[in-house]
Amino acid sequence: MGRGGRERNGQAGARALDVAALAGVSTATVSRAFNAPEKVAPEIREKVLKAAAELGWMPHPAGAALASRRTWLAGALIPTLDNDVFASQVGALQTRLSAEGVTVLIGCSNYDADQAANQVRTMLARGVEALAVVGESHRPGLFETIAARGVPYVVTYSHRPGSPHPSVGFDNAAAFRRIARHLLDLGHRDFGLIHQPSIDNDRVVARIEGLRATLAEEGVALRPQHVREGPASIAFGRQSLRSIMEAPGPRPTAVVCGNDALAIGALIEARALGIRVPEDLSITGFDDVAMAEQTDPPLTTMRVDNAEIGQRAADYLLACLAGRQPPPPPPLESRLILRASTGAAARSAA
Amino acid sequence: MGRGGRERNGQAGARALDVAALAGVSTATVSRAFNAPEKVAPEIREKVLKAAAELGWMPHPAGAALASRRTWLAGALIPTLDNDVFASQVGALQTRLSAEGVTVLIGCSNYDADQAANQVRTMLARGVEALAVVGESHRPGLFETIAARGVPYVVTYSHRPGSPHPSVGFDNAAAFRRIARHLLDLGHRDFGLIHQPSIDNDRVVARIEGLRATLAEEGVALRPQHVREGPASIAFGRQSLRSIMEAPGPRPTAVVCGNDALAIGALIEARALGIRVPEDLSITGFDDVAMAEQTDPPLTTMRVDNAEIGQRAADYLLACLAGRQPPPPPPLESRLILRASTGAAARSAA
């Protein structure tokens, strides 16, 4: 039988009806004054706005969402907020979307595919109208679920040629091919690799494959004893470099790292071990964090414009929401930043 | 006259009514099966859940919000996502809140008070039921606006004794008093200071005041030519240290930095200038970032557990939402991490 006794709670309790009454118009006009100002005569619009201001009224989003079937919500699925790379992507995405009145919901997967799937489910349940998700290695059916809802989405950060998904990012494999080529050109033939966990992480997998493929072109292979996989931390970089250099057999003359934190760790440990960089050993990073140009020697690394990824992803999704059928975005370029941590290969210690 | 021709859009178009029909119950029971399972007989609940699964139905949040007057939305206002300190706070806040079914909306002010006010307005309009905001120096009336809506809030990151707001954070002034005391104890009497922009930033202001106050106790004052204010970057730290050391008159024997990035920059520049740390100059940071223990020499700095701030803020807000009147949270401790960048004062060059 419903609640009966209306009893508005004194607080934030103005409704469109109250504004309409105060302005001497109907609720339809109130709504139009806010959502389609051009359809309301200027002086009436003025009156409505004044009445709304007086009552401190703003359209209640739940009511609006229900009636208009629009939520003005978008979602961003990222591995973690604790990584600059994703934080700045999301930041840019949000800035761009909020300028169009779209609020961004953030979901963190903590690099776990199940959590990712849950977050997406939650966002969908919340009614997001567009979704940006980092990477494309997710639980099977994830993208289908999204598409089945008719929600436009875009993969961010990585751009794999041949991927069935629209994506805004760069080609991770190509980026590492570029690094490999650079080192090969310097004469290196013995390589080490320190990288992040590759499970459920297509970016890391692509990088490793890009590296291996390019080395293979010159008949060079990575030796297992020169490869380390672990947390993307300075500490892991240090410990890995030490154990690689202590491994039996010939030492690598170049160590490729999955990101700058690992590379900085490697650099620090090399110094601690009395290994000269780049004379005895070349080291490369990835990301070009602020610290990379301040290390001694400064770090050769790849730069990617993460804010631009976020922004382009936002633009793409916005275009989809506007009903345009935008072309899949082109890949972004990553750029090799040559600094002093790489140099001509030392005579191999083999 | 309303839309008339119902015409459900094939897609995600199941309603509670459809589920009810399929399960052979009323919509009330469907609702209860989801929101108050204990009030529904187990076998009926089972049937409802199965029917919902079959139709791929989930409660539509706008309808739910409208009817229940609950949005299960909370907001977090931070300066920027581009800073680990805030990113991890938000991350922890979100993890905790989402475990209770609350979705977090993030607003970035970019250190601008007007943007902050706008973001808060937007979040309030979106119907957030609780708010965590970094710092307390905001546009006058901001907190009143929030409180007027009956929305519980908590100030994060800083905890100022005597503040009228509930806050989860540490006492920035006390933290810098601690640093000052440490350096005074080491015999320093000539200080430099490199800090972030202080406008609209109560944390930075409190730190500076804590430092000045403690120095004053020993009759020590900061000389204007030894103070620099600018972006919290490694580069600004470098350039500031150089210009401080080049300033006419006696050089400081200790330089206090507003955060680790500035301190790392100062450390790098000291090395470039041939100034020995800590023999000739002591340097301190703030935050204890991962890099701080890897610098040469490792950096003396203050550690704050940002994840814990986020988590406690979440717990406090959750308690408010549960209708409990939780006591204002106690301040957190920041901890001085003594490393090798600080040492006994050199004989003053005065």
Next chain:
DNA sequence: AAGTGCTATGTAAGCGCTTACATTCTGATT
């Protein structure tokens, strides 16, 4: 046998807004 207190379910009235369609009013056209 009738009454009592439970608990599990159903009924139906909104929540606050948008929007299709109806209505009114204007000024231009015939």
Next chain:
DNA sequence: AATCAGAATGTAAGCGCTTACATAGCACTT
């Protein structure tokens, strides 16, 4: 003067859900 197009506004029917209250069913009492 009559007609009509077009613009501005009003009317009122939902959007999909929750929940106060009513009701039915059941196990005990007395």
